[in-house]
Amino acid sequence: MSQTTQSPADAPSDEAVAKERGARAALWRKGLQQGLAFGTLVVLLLFFSIASNNFFTWSNISGILLATAVIGILALGTTFVITTGGIDLSIGTGMTLAAVMTGIVAVNLGLPLIFGVLAGIATGALMGLINGINVAYLKLPPFIATLAMMMVAQGLALVISGVRPIYFSGVPGFKDIALGTLIPSLPNAVLIMFILAAVAYFLLSKTVFGRYTVAIGSNEEATRLSGVNTNRWLVTIYTVAGVFTGIAGVVLAARLDSAQPQLGVGYELQAIAAVIIGGTSLLGGRGSIVGTLIGALIMSVLINGLRIMSIQTEWQNVVVGVVIAIAVFADSLRNRRGL
Amino acid sequence: MRFSKRTALVAGAATFALALAGCSGGGAPATSGEPEAGGDGETLQIALVSKGFQHQFWQAVRTGAEEAAEELGVEVTFEGPAAETEIDAQLQMLQAAIDRGPDAIGYAALDPQACIPLYEAAESAGIPIVEFDAGCESEYGQNLAATDSMAAGALAAQNMAELIGGEGQVGIVGHSQINSTGVERRDGFVEEIEANYPDIEIVDIQYGDGDHLRSADIAKAMIAAHPDLVGLYGTNEGSAIGIVNAVTELGLPAGELTIVGFDSGAAQVDAIRNGVMAGAITQDPIGIGRTVVENAVAAINGEELDDFTDTGSYWYDAENLEDPEIAAVLYE
Numbered sequence: 001m002s003q004t005t006q007s008p009a010d011a012p013s014d015e016a017v018a019k020e021r022g023a024r025a026a027l028w029r030k031g032l033q034q035g036l037a038f039g040t041l042v043v044l045l046l047f048f049s050i051a052s053n054n055f056f057t058w059s060n061i062s063g064i065l066l067a068t069a070v071i072g073i074l075a076l077g078t079t080f081v082i083t084t085g086g087i088d089l090s091i092g093t094g095m096t097l098a099a100v101m102t103g104i105v106a107v108n109l110g111l112p113l114i115f116g117v118l119a120g121i122a123t124g125a126l127m128g129l130i131n132g133i134n135v136a137y138l139k140l141p142p143f144i145a146t147l148a149m150m151m152v153a154q155g156l157a158l159v160i161s162g163v164r165p166i167y168f169s170g171v172p173g174f175k176d177i178a179l180g181t182l183i184p185s186l187p188n189a190v191l192i193m194f195i196l197a198a199v200a201y202f203l204l205s206k207t208v209f210g211r212y213t214v215a216i217g218s219n220e221e222a223t224r225l226s227g228v229n230t231n232r233w234l235v236t237i238y239t240v241a242g243v244f245t246g247i248a249g250v251v252l253a254a255r256l257d258s259a260q261p262q263l264g265v266g267y268e269l270q271a272i273a274a275v276i277i278g279g280t281s282l283l284g285g286r287g288s289i290v291g292t293l294i295g296a297l298i299m300s301v302l303i304n305g306l307r308i309m310s311i312q313t314e315w316q317n318v319v320v321g322v323v324i325a326i327a328v329f330a331d332s333l334r335n336r337r338g339l
Numbered sequence: 340m341r342f343s344k345r346t347a348l349v350a351g352a353a354t355f356a357l358a359l360a361g362c363s364g365g366g367a368p369a370t371s372g373e374p375e376a377g378g379d380g381e382t383l384q385i386a387l388v389s390k391g392f393q394h395q396f397w398q399a400v401r402t403g404a405e406e407a408a409e410e411l412g413v414e415v416t417f418e419g420p421a422a423e424t425e426i427d428a429q430l431q432m433l434q435a436a437i438d439r440g441p442d443a444i445g446y447a448a449l450d451p452q453a454c455i456p457l458y459e460a461a462e463s464a465g466i467p468i469v470e471f472d473a474g475c476e477s478e479y480g481q482n483l484a485a486t487d488s489m490a491a492g493a494l495a496a497q498n499m500a501e502l503i504g505g506e507g508q509v510g511i512v513g514h515s516q517i518n519s520t521g522v523e524r525r526d527g528f529v530e531e532i533e534a535n536y537p538d539i540e541i542v543d544i545q546y547g548d549g550d551h552l553r554s555a556d557i558a559k560a561m562i563a564a565h566p567d568l569v570g571l572y573g574t575n576e577g578s579a580i581g582i583v584n585a586v587t588e589l590g591l592p593a594g595e596l597t598i599v600g601f602d603s604g605a606a607q608v609d610a611i612r613n614g615v616m617a618g619a620i621t622q623d624p625i626g627i628g629r630t631v632v633e634n635a636v637a638a639i640n641g642e643e644l645d646d647f648t649d650t651g652s653y654w655y656d657a658e659n660l661e662d663p664e665i666a667a668v669l670y671e
Binding site: 054057067158163167169179255260261265309 | 392393394395398421422516542543545546550551552555556557559560561563564565566580584588589604605606609671
């Protein structure tokens with residue numbers, strides 16, 4: 001991103017031009033990334049449509065979208081954290097803990113469903129808050145802070161549930177949160193993902209919150225020195241990510257009509273992969289919500305397509321791994337050339 | 340500089356996370372009865388090291404073990420790794436159990452060979468080992484109390500064949516292409532179909548690790564890819580429930596696709612009751628737990644044990660769900 005250094009003798013107008021050029025380059029690069037990701041998605045869709053007659057049917061496309069919902073919601077939230085240069089490994093098992101808390105409140109305590117949903121979201125927010133405090137004030141590296149939370153959440157989910165699934169069969173309407181269709185033939189879980197994507201897009205690109213998220217990721221020290229309370233913003237950012245985790249937990253429980261306490265390990269890596277494929281930089285300072293959504297779709301289109309073609313499960317993993325590696329390599333290549 | 344540190348952290352992120360997550364296991368040992376110091380008190384101590392802990396099946400094994408322990412007046416501890424892929428974590432649990440010096444150990448091997456050195460350690464410590472669910476390829480272990488998984492898979496195939504009228508395309512949603520139960524339940528099914536039902540074609544086999552969500556997405560893809568599919572077989576609870584969820588989400592009428600499941604659990608029993616699932620194979624996990632504790636006590640007393648105890652597998656459906664002998668082997 002850095003332009004060639006200007007000599008002090010240069011006229012101010014030159015500086016302005018350079019800045020302008022820099023901004024345009026940044027915009028163009030962002031467009032290129034999303035363009036690449038989107039292009040990949042289109043190529044995959046075309047490829048699988050040609051490879052199998054049964055791929056491009058509404059039933060299957062709707063299945064792909066539904067399969068994207070949980071990972072997609074996790075990925076949207078964690079985009080903020082990764083944009084600050086952090087990482088959140090607690091989202092997979094955190095989502096499970098949120099689902100279990102929803103079950104405890106709505107099933108075991110028998111409170112109205114809305115309290116169960118709120119309990120799930122609040123659980124996510126609380127875990128995010130603790131992550132944020134550990135990172136911002138206790139100065140734990142995000143990797144370690146959230147790794148610890150990942151284990152705590154996994155353990156608590158098992159303890160609180162008594163190591164058995166909680167079924168929502170006695171809670172009418174809960175399943176509809178994920179599987180009802182407010183828009184005909186589009187599952188609500190998908191609708192929720194798109195609404196949250198719009199919210200996240202607004203937050204990241206149109207608000208002070210979003211600007212500070214990017215600023216902290218670009219240079220936390222400089223942001224702090226310019227008078228921003230970066231610690232407080234970091235806590236807010238991790239908490240917002242936690243809210244997304246909580247919502248993902250509720251959607252997951254609704255889709256399965258049950259809270260499965262052993263689920264969730266590995267989901268965080270899929271979500272992180274979706275974010276990275278979408279062009280958000282692991283180094284921080286650059287994040288894209290549209291990219292994350294496309295990244296999550298690429299992952300599930302790829303997996304679904306390979307399944308439709310009856311490719312062996314082992315090879316599916318190999319292909320997905322290679323695609324992630326290529327995506328990140330392409331990203332780093334662009335950075336190196338300073339495009 | 341801040342960035343370089345972060346970069347370094349992030350670089351190893353994926354592998355590191357997986358490795359550490361592996362150790363984070365949900366293997367809190369559970370003790371029944373009063374805790375007592377050492378293995379040489381008046382109460383016999385039996386340490387059970389299971390393949391898993393969180394799954395309902397292992398909880399049912401634990402229930403059976405604790406029941407038998409209470410009747411026989413012995414104490415059991417029960418532990419297992421968080422996932423059935425964590426061979427290493429399980430070996431550490433076995434090592435720790437040997438170090439504690441109980442009167443006997445009950446072991447369900449995740450890997451049939453990795454356990455051999457530890458069996459030698461147990462032998463030199465003079466601790467007898469009885470086996471459950473899956474054995475170790477060592478001469479030292481005594482009696483394996485387990486379900487004959489090949490026979491169970493074949494039983495699933497016979498019922499599937501009968502339900503679909505002996506012809507058509509079927510698919511399998513497996514839970515593991517590696518561990519022995521996953522492999523044998525699949526192979527038992529496949530071999531039975533190939534040997535006796537030439538008009539049935541197995542069009543696809545995929546694996547969802549027993550994850551409800553992933554298994555549902557796999558089943559949906561299979562149904563989309565094979566419009567003529569008439570039956571789906573799920574090789575464990577998570578796989579079977581995944582298929583049920585897929586059919587429900589697609590809005591297919593109950594019974595249009597013949598679903599054969601495995602194991603029990605509340606959701607599966609419900610699905611059978613309301614006709615979405617045709618039936619399932621159940622093992623007797625409580626019986627496995629009981630048998631291993633009884634065998635452990637017999638081994639401590641120096642009794643001669645058989646090499647293998649088949650604890651049995653049973654077909655159950657809406658018809659016989661309430662029969663006492665079936666109801667006894669189903670778990671919540």
